[in-house]
Amino acid sequence: MATATSAPAPAGGPADPERRRRTWRRLPVVRQLRQSVGLQRGMLVAGLVLTGILVLAAVFAPLLAPYGYGQLRDAQGPFGAQLHPSGKHWLGTTVGGYDVFSRVVYGTRTALLVIVIAVLLSIVAGVLLGLVSGYFGGWLDRVLVVIADAIYAFPSLLLAIVMAIVISGGQSSLVGGILAAAIAVTVVFIPQYFRVVRAETVRIKAEAFVESARVIGASNWRIMTRHVLRNATRTLPLILTLNASEAILTLAGLGFLGVGIQPTAAAEWGFDLNRSVVDVTNGIWWTSVFPGVAIVLTVLGLTLVGESLNDLADPRLRSRRRAADEPPPPGAVEPGGVLIADAVEGVVA
């Protein structure tokens, strides 16, 4: 590395325009996709496809679904209850007379809204609290940690039920129901983000670059936002995806227990499952299987993305292509290149 130091000009170093061209490849998910190999890549791609289908279905629900989510009749009169899957009703109708396919498609909207609101709320609150708690420490830190532990100790679904009843009084409109579900999920998740960000902050606080900022004379607020926060949020995308799938399960659980959203206000898979419990014993399978499959695939997709991002973020878990048999083409490896040399040291250490 002595040569690199004495070399006056960056020989063949990355120039600015090249860097700009590469930026899209450095986006969080895209970069990991390019990095992945083999089974890990398969998992990530499968997860991304499933999640992509969820998002597309939610956006284009009115185009995809033949009927509305609360529609009971069309021009020819009422649909009729518990109809077999047919050309008119692809996935049949429910005991209440709704079209199953339309409700499954519209259900993606509810699911996505709850995920986005819940995750956003819990990230903002959790990150802020974790940052302040970890950075300043002291009695504030102790109180917040105790509260977070207390919330952990509650069964999360029970807590969500209580929150949902407190917020909406048990009767739910679209906005009220979604907010109730989202906030119920938020309360459960804040401690997770709080914990992760607090732990990272405590670790980063002891790093030399934070001390160097203190020696320079930077204010606490500047150190927190500029030096600690950005370094503390690296693991968040991973928890985020995993929590998103948990949010779906909590929402479905709430709906199944009857504290979710009314069928006329929005389509919700958990509620539909609740209504199809009796059908199962009568041999009517289509009312329960399709909402159930929707839940499974959504959770599976998000979990696959989260898990594979988690593996890829850790150099020890990440699989790489083995070094090729033939020597690399000349010029492929920049001799004395700092980046590359560091990478080798990392591997050896």
Added chain:
Amino acid sequence: MSVMDRRSSVVDIRDLAVSFATDAGTVDAVEGVSLAVEAGEVLAIVGESGSGKTVTARSILKLLPETARTRGAILLTPREGGKPRDVVSVSGAELRDLRGQDAAMVFQEPSTALNPVYTVGWQIAEGLRAHGKVSRAQAREKAIDVLRRVGIPDPEHRVDHYPHQFSGGQKQRIVIAQALVLDPGVIIADEPTTALDVTVQAEILDLLRRCRDEFGTAIVLITHNMGVVADLADRVAVMYEGRIVEQAEVRTLFSAPQEEYTRQLLASVPRLGQGTAHARERAERRPEGWAESTPVVEARDLRIVYPGRLRKPDFVAVDGVSFAIRPGEVLGLVGESGSGKTTIGRAIAGLTRVTDGSLRVLGTEMNGVKERSFRPVRERIGFVFQDPATSFNPLLSITECVAEPLIVHGRAKDLAGARQRVDDLLESVQLPRSYGARYPHELSGGQRQRASLARALALFPELLIADEPTSALDVSVQAKVLELFDDLQKELGFAALFISHDLAVVDLLADRIAVLYRGRLVEEGTGAEVLGAPQHPYTRRLLASLPVPDPDEQARRRRQWEQLRSS
């Protein structure tokens, strides 16, 4: 090398090439390396970090990560003679059989190489159990025996102790005992003394020498310290960028190096006494009345205590230390780990609280100082941290990092306003302007430490605290950074506290040297006084333990050290 020599070699590496699969593509770490280690010989592999010396040595035991690809042949000959086996192509079972028995490893960091939840006796016996059936009593007896031979006092009793009950040097002895217990033909020692203090290093080097003389074990010594090489090695291989550039007997290499690179490497090793003339010349240039001027830093009976936890006693890091740094003066602070030298530096920068006594920094009393009242003083102090890899925010570019003090103290409103000054600063530390756009991980260690120096000097400080600024760097890079430091000090005239564990480095730069030992200041004076006629026994021991990069001179010093130790 004749045919006869080849027959007696325990390790024979032929045309070794190792490449790694990384995110940035395939990287060749080692190429075309051929080496032979003879029985009872110490072969030192020297080179900078990234030169492939560790990879070469580790491949002898096939201790490389999964991403590595090895080509060539490494022939290991069992000690009792017999058919040599090629490590590169052996099966898993055979590899297990050969590890420990034919070749063993001594790691760099003894505190992580031992498992904290087992007794040291158990860990030594583990190797015995892995290579054949031994009864518990036999294993214990062997462990006690080997512990005695590596110089652990009272081995019958201490064999049942856990690693944390031993000191760092003793732990390294145990790791060596672990390697010796199976009586291997060759021991691979990967920087065995880098994590240890100089005085302990001398003891471990002595032990390794006994391994060769008494046990007849060959040693492959990986190190970047030329003093260690001069002390221990019989033959030296110099590696650079994955290749061997020179191989010679140790005396030949030091007296008549053939290659340009070896000559550069040897020239950049700091030697004791180099700085004496330099310091005298600086002292002569001082204006009249300088000795009476108000000191920039003045400590009187300074005491810093870290509170103990849970009924453990408090730890006294600094105990009754008094010293002063006058304007434009460089004070070198030397001591081993745990001597309190870093704590003093941190206290001056306001990172650690002063417990008792007085510490005046630029006119502010640090005992009981409030952060709010100290903040204006901060812009007059620069700080260079030990590890340049961690002292930069990894998400900010070098320009942003260097501009940070300018923005914080209102000298520039934003990045654009600071750019001109940042460019000037980068130029003054001899970094190309274009490097400002790079991120810290895209720079080498030496470049990062230059940038760190640029950041510390951004506000023209009156005082610079440098906490082991070169201990994470290679010798050749260290020499350049030290030279730069000296030039900048001459040009800008700041006072400096230069903290280091390396006497030779401090001697190069400092006007005066202060020696710390267990929190107390045992000796203070000019380089000529402290190094030429040390008063305190600890300073004398420290000086004698420091290996010098010259085999003959070092042999003489070693005899001195042995006398000092026995007396």
